[in-house]
Amino acid sequence: MVYEPEGVKILDNCLNKITGVIDYGLGNLYSVMRGLKAAGISAKIVSAKTISKCDYLVLPGVGAFGDGMKKIKLLGILDALNDYVETERPLLGICLGTQLLFTRSNEFGTYNGLNFIQGEVKEIEPCENLAVPHVGWSSLEKNETHDAGLLDGIKQNDEFYFTHSYSCVPACENNILSWFKYGPYKLVAAVINKNVMGCQFHPELSSHPGIKILKQFSEL
Amino acid sequence: MINKMRLLTHLEVKGSHVIKGIRMEGLRKVGVPEKMSVKYFNDGIDEIVFTDIVASLYGRHQLTDLIKIVAEKIFVPLAVGGGVRSIDDFHKLLRAGADKIHLNTEAVKNPDLIIKAANTFGSQCVVVQIQAKKRKEGYWEAYTENGRERTLMDAVEWAQKVEQLGAGEIFLSSVDRDGTKLGIDHDFLKSVTDKVSIPVIASGGTKSAKDVSKAVIEGNANAVAVANLFHFNTLTIQQMKSELLKNGVRTRGC
Numbered sequence: 370m371v372y373e374p375e376g377v378k379i380l381d382n383c384l385n386k387i388t389g390v391i392d393y394g395l396g397n398l399y400s401v402m403r404g405l406k407a408a409g410i411s412a413k414i415v416s417a418k419t420i421s422k423c424d425y426l427v428l429p430g431v432g433a434f435g436d437g438m439k440k441i442k443l444l445g446i447l448d449a450l451n452d453y454v455e456t457e458r459p460l461l462g463i464c465l466g467t468q469l470l471f472t473r474s475n476e477f478g479t480y481n482g483l484n485f486i487q488g489e490v491k492e493i494e495p496c497e498n499l500a501v502p503h504v505g506w507s508s509l510e511k512n513e514t515h516d517a518g519l520l521d522g523i524k525q526n527d528e529f530y531f532t533h534s535y536s537c538v539p540a541c542e543n544n545i546l547s548w549f550k551y552g553p554y555k556l557v558a559a560v561i562n563k564n565v566m567g568c569q570f571h572p573e574l575s576s577h578p579g580i581k582i583l584k585q586f587s588e589l
Numbered sequence: 590m591i592n593k594m595r596l597l598t599h600l601e602v603k604g605s606h607v608i609k610g611i612r613m614e615g616l617r618k619v620g621v622p623e624k625m626s627v628k629y630f631n632d633g634i635d636e637i638v639f640t641d642i643v644a645s646l647y648g649r650h651q652l653t654d655l656i657k658i659v660a661e662k663i664f665v666p667l668a669v670g671g672g673v674r675s676i677d678d679f680h681k682l683l684r685a686g687a688d689k690i691h692l693n694t695e696a697v698k699n700p701d702l703i704i705k706a707a708n709t710f711g712s713q714c715v716v717v718q719i720q721a722k723k724r725k726e727g728y729w730e731a732y733t734e735n736g737r738e739r740t741l742m743d744a745v746e747w748a749q750k751v752e753q754l755g756a757g758e759i760f761l762s763s764v765d766r767d768g769t770k771l772g773i774d775h776d777f778l779k780s781v782t783d784k785v786s787i788p789v790i791a792s793g794g795t796k797s798a799k800d801v802s803k804a805v806i807e808g809n810a811n812a813v814a815v816a817n818l819f820h821f822n823t824l825t826i827q828q829m830k831s832e833l834l835k836n837g838v839r840t841r842g843c
Contacts, residue, residue: 432711500788506841
């Protein structure tokens with residue numbers, strides 16, 4: 370893939386759709402913006418008031434679950450997000466953003482999440498010679514019962530960058546788009562529930578295959 | 590035991606150039622960081638660490654502009670260190686495009702910064718660099734100020750402490766081996782990885798793919814940062830990855 374050199378106009382997704390990246394104080398906002406830019410998407414940073422104007426929405430996140438939910442509520446984003454999701458427009462979670470999509474997490478206490486996807490977020494148990502957090506690259510094992518969608522064209526040997534101590538455990542296998550292997554564990558890499566989807570890995574830090582996923586999100 | 594090792598490179602920046610020293614002294618210019626880092630990304634490096642090696646001396650951080658430029662072109666994790674003193678420094682560098690921030694000197698002077706940074710930004714963003722010199726068999730002393738200042742602290746004990754404080758990773762350097770191509774200090778590496786469960790990145794004196802493999806297989810390094818071998822074109826990144834595979838170590842793309 371060739372990245373556009375500076376000076377070349379970056380076009381919005383077709384028909385001038387708006388892709389928003391939610392700023393709730395947690396997350397590598399600018400990294401995600403740059404990744405979307407490399408995918409040809411001119412995204413905007415959005416807050417509670419501007420979420421409703423988006424056609425596509427990204428929820429980034431780096432940090433702890435409890436903090437994430439606290440900030441989402443404090444900034445009035447919770448209602449805006451619920452309204453957005455109800456209209457069936459696409460939402461993509463990244464890393465912590467994906468974990469927040471779930472029912473609850475036990476990270477540093479028990480916290481309720483956005484509950485867009487039923488399930489829990491649980492700690493990766495350290496075991497011999499296996500570092501936690503998981504920081505590294507892994508290929509994906511797709512859930513063949515799903516249409517490709519977000520992961521369309523992703524090959525078996527494409528690898529993605531993960532950095533996390535907690536992992537999503539959906540209640541229903543049908544919400545799993547793909548898994549990955551870490552030591553003795555088979556963990557969830559990507560999830561979906563209708564218009565709500567998420568990647569545990571960071572597509573914006575996963576080189577060419579990651580940028581491809583961002584592009585595909587914008588074309589759903 | 591890890592799935593795949595991360596292969597990093599480390600660019601030590603002084604002003605507008607990447608330099609390379611031996612035992613963290615005697616600096617030679619090897620290139621321009623913007624060009625070198627983009628080339629390494631295109632060649633398949635998994636992660637790039639930039640250290641401003643004079644920031645600590647001058648009490649300021651120089652790399653914000655550099656990071657803004659390279660972050661537009663590089664889509665693997667970028668780590669930045671050198672003279673990071675405060676949460677505000679973290680904010681500036683993360684906003685500029687860094688994904689992880691390296692702490693050394695300030696972490697020793699003010700360990701609370703590790704806790705605060707991990708709580709504010711997430712442990713994933715906080716990497717503590719531990720630079721050490723071997724004092725005697727089985728004992729390594731931690732150093733700060735880019736290998737210049739003694740701390741009188743046991744480096745292995747310090748590694749355990751930084752894990753407790755919330756660091757996401759440890760970037761381990763041997764001051765004795767840095768730039769020498771005499772090989773990684775495997776004893777030091779193993780002493781640390783035996784005591785912590787967060788990922789440890791080995792660096793300092795990598796001499797060959799075999800040396801890097803040993804760090805992973807025997808030393809339990811999660812990642813290895815290679816500088817000299819790449820900066821002086823001894824090996825390309827793809828050659829290193831192929832050689833690592835022959836030595837039983839898998840990396841991204843291999």
